[in-house]
Amino acid sequence: ETVKAAGTLKSDQPGAVINKYVYGQFSEHLGAGIYGGTWVGEDSPIPNTRGIRNDVVAALKDLHVPLIRWPGGCFADEYHWRDGIGPRDKRPSRKNNWWGGSPESNHFGTHEFFDFAEQVGADAYVSINVGSSNPTEMREWIEYMTSPGDDTLAQERRSNGRDKPYKVPVIGIGNETWGCGGAMTPEYYSSEYRRFQEFYHKGADNSGARIAVGPSGDDTNWTEVIMKNIGNRRMDGISLHYYTLPTGNWDKKGPSINFDQQAWVDTFDRTLRLDGYIQKHIAVMDKYDPEKRVALYVDEWGTWYDVEPGTNPGHLYQLNTLRDGVLAAANFNVFHKYPERVQMTAIAQTINVLQAVILTDGDKMAMTPTYHAFKMYVPFQDATMIPLDITAPGFTLGGKTIPSFNASAAKAKDGHVYIGIANMNPVDGLNLTIDLGALKAKGVSGQVLTAPKMDSLNRPGAKPEVVPVDYKGGKVKGSTLTLDIPSKSVVVVRLD
Numbered sequence: 348e349t350v351k352a353a354g355t356l357k358s359d360q361p362g363a364v365i366n367k368y369v370y371g372q373f374s375e376h377l378g379a380g381i382y383g384g385t386w387v388g389e390d391s392p393i394p395n396t397r398g399i400r401n402d403v404v405a406a407l408k409d410l411h412v413p414l415i416r417w418p419g420g421c422f423a424d425e426y427h428w429r430d431g432i433g434p435r436d437k438r439p440s441r442k443n444n445w446w447g448g449s450p451e452s453n454h455f456g457t458h459e460f461f462d463f464a465e466q467v468g469a470d471a472y473v474s475i476n477v478g479s480s481n482p483t484e485m486r487e488w489i490e491y492m493t494s495p496g497d498d499t500l501a502q503e504r505r506s507n508g509r510d511k512p513y514k515v516p517v518i519g520i521g522n523e524t525w526g527c528g529g530a531m532t533p534e535y536y537s538s539e540y541r542r543f544q545e546f547y548h549k550g551a552d553n554s555g556a557r558i559a560v561g562p563s564g565d566d567t568n569w570t571e572v573i574m575k576n577i578g579n580r581r582m583d584g585i586s587l588h589y590y591t592l593p594t595g596n597w598d599k600k601g602p603s604i605n606f607d608q609q610a611w612v613d614t615f616d617r618t619l620r621l622d623g624y625i626q627k628h629i630a631v632m633d634k635y636d637p638e639k640r641v642a643l644y645v646d647e648w649g650t651w652y653d654v655e656p657g658t659n660p661g662h663l664y665q666l667n668t669l670r671d672g673v674l675a676a677a678n679f680n681v682f683h684k685y686p687e688r689v690q691m692t693a694i695a696q697t698i699n700v701l702q703a704v705i706l707t708d709g710d711k712m713a714m715t716p717t718y719h720a721f722k723m724y725v726p727f728q729d730a731t732m733i734p735l736d737i738t739a740p741g742f743t744l745g746g747k748t749i750p751s752f753n754a755s756a757a758k759a760k761d762g763h764v765y766i767g768i769a770n771m772n773p774v775d776g777l778n779l780t781i782d783l784g785a786l787k788a789k790g791v792s793g794q795v796l797t798a799p800k801m802d803s804l805n806r807p808g809a810k811p812e813v814v815p816v817d818y819k820g821g822k823v824k825g826s827t828l829t830l831d832i833p834s835k836s837v838v839v840v841r842l843d
């Protein structure tokens with residue numbers, strides 16, 4: 348069957364610019380995210396540039412990754428930057444207490460991270476240890492990274508091989524301080540935040556955006572206390588973390604493959620809750636920051652399933668299927684609704700961890716369905732949002748109803764209007780009719796991402812089952828666009 352829906356593109360009422368940082372990545376020292384997935388070392392037979400995998404860098408460059416958040420996550424609050432500078436063979440080995448107790452060689456430290464970010468062409472988002480450290484360690488790390496002067500820390504950076512200061516456009520003052528980052532109350536953390544930020548010395552050398560730890564899920568009390576106690580001058584952003592667990596149960600989250608239609612519906616039902624949570628947090632922010640100075644950084648989002656059987660439970664390794672690709676696009680369409688506040692997001696996590704865009708196995712690499720959704724949405728980076736009025740019929744299973752699709756539109760920097768659609772309906776195709784209003788278009792082209800099964804997937808070393816292909820289902824007649832879209836798919840079209 349085919350679901351029918353009609354809508355209107357309000358090209359005469361453009362919204363704000365969708366910040367390219369909405370397409371950010373999160374890379375933590377966790378499992379094979381860094382070691383094996385990003386860093387293989389200079390002596391590895393796997394092709395690398397100064398120890399960093401060439402295949403991974405090339406794939407991420409193609410995604411135009413705008414920003415990478417590092418070194419954690421929970422890991423950040425036990426990280427001491429001095430462990431990760433200087434000759435590698437002299438760096439201490441530590442226990443990664445949060446993530447499987449695995450050894451942390453510190454071979455990937457500050458210089459290696461910036462080398463990685465610079466090879467990819469991404470900006471750096473550095474997370475500071477607030478939970479188990481102090482403002483002095485933060486200040487010294489910042490000075491080490493960004494000081495252009497002749498001070499001892501800048502000289503030390505130079506003696507370790509980097510003359511020019513690094514750019515740190517975003518700094519996170521803590522991570523999940525309500526949990527692994529220190530189990531603090533919002534009142535206690537607000538005071539800690541104020542103390543730390545006072546020693547950040549935002550100015551010419553450090554112009555970075557200061558991001559305070561925000562809520563998890565729908566915890567508006569956290570947002571309220573932070574906004575009230577910190578105010579809109581001492582911070583530039585507040586984070587929001589939300590993970591999609593098909594069952595909503597941390598003890599039994601559900602598998603990443605071999606799931607049924609009900610699990611598909613449950614997963615989309617859970618992921619779309621983020622929309623309502625964002626609205627609630629924005630309402631609180633509007634109260635304390637009517638000027639909209641403070642951005643909302645959804646700097647951890649994505650699916651979290653049971654780990655692949657046989658893998659270390661602390662390494663959060665899961666497979667990535669068509670469901671993840673469609674889910675990524677559905678989240679992009681949600682983020683695009685709030686361009687004034689949602690100025691950055693980071694999927695958890697880039698490589699081999701949770702909803703990864705890349706999976707590796709030795710020298711093999713796979714671009715996951717999530718990767719392809721990111722790639723198809725590249726034109727939305729720094730594009731101007733255009734409202735698209737459309738109501739989706741519901742898809743119901745097991746007493747749960749999800750919208751059968753969601754969509755968003757924007758005018759890209761190349762001058763073209765793009766429309767992205769996530770068809771979350773696992774059964775039915777979609778026939779969309781869009782009134783383009785005053786917009787003049789002669790044709791439509793694009794790509795579609797779909798596959799035969801809900802859990803079709805791409806694994807390192809195997810033929811990929813989910814790859815985008817040219818989209819042929821669009822037509823423009825006068826000011827009407829019609830799109831025929833297969834079930835369980837992502838479609839991004841350009842109006843020509």
Ligand code: AHR
Binds near residue numbers: 421523701
């Ligand atoms: O992404 C995995 C973990 O999830 C992060 O380290 C932490 O911030 C969150 O709880």
